Amino acid sequence: MSAATTELANESFMSADDLRSYMTQMQMAKASSAVSSMEAADKARKDLIKTLSEPIKVTPEFLKQVMSSLTLRMKKTAETGQSELMVMRFPTALCTDGGRAINNNEAGWPDTLTGRPRQAYELWRDHLRAGGFRLKAMIIEWPGGLPGDVGFFLAWGESRQ
Structure with missing residues (x-):
């Protein structure tokens, strides 16, 4: 290992494994956020269907x-x-x-x-x-x-x- 590589490894730099792990965590967070958004949209759609399925009194x-x-x-x-x-x-x-x-x-x-x-x-x-x-x-x-x-x-x- 060269002196520059050793210096990088000793500092708070991420290793390739650390960076891959970080990327995986970020992708999982984005997927979780997308699922939460989809669940919220699904709930809103169900609420809309419920509301629109109930006729209103037309005076x-x-x-x-x-x-x-x-x-x-x-x-x-x-x-x-x-x-x-x-x-x-x-x-x-x-x-x-x-x-x-x-x-x-x-x-x-x-x-x-x-x-x-x-x-x-x-x-x-x-x-x-x-x-x-x-x-x-x-x-x-x-x-x-x-x-x-x-x-x-x-x-x-x-x-x-």
Whole structure:
């Protein structure tokens, strides 16, 4: 061993084994952090599904508030030249078929909706459709190649059907 190598070994320098061990510990810490983040995200998703699966009481006051807020959002979107607005996003777990009918654009896709997504569809059907608004539903997220989230888009531009 040269004098320089001996000097390095005697100081608080890490050996190659120490450095490999340190790298392993850092990778394990990052993996643990990623698992914790994934667990937190999974819990948040489950909480969201629980919340959205419970219908809310739609009173005339609530309906007025929703329509006012929606009108404001649509006007802001229209000011930018756009004619479509995502009005709701929800996990496919709120569809009885996991989003299959929406993904395949089947005529009966609204029948697969549950909870608040069903209520949102009914709001469009009962209050907005007659005004010329269209509702489009599509899978907007594909985690692991599987349908993850659905987006509801309210459209008011030229119909491209």
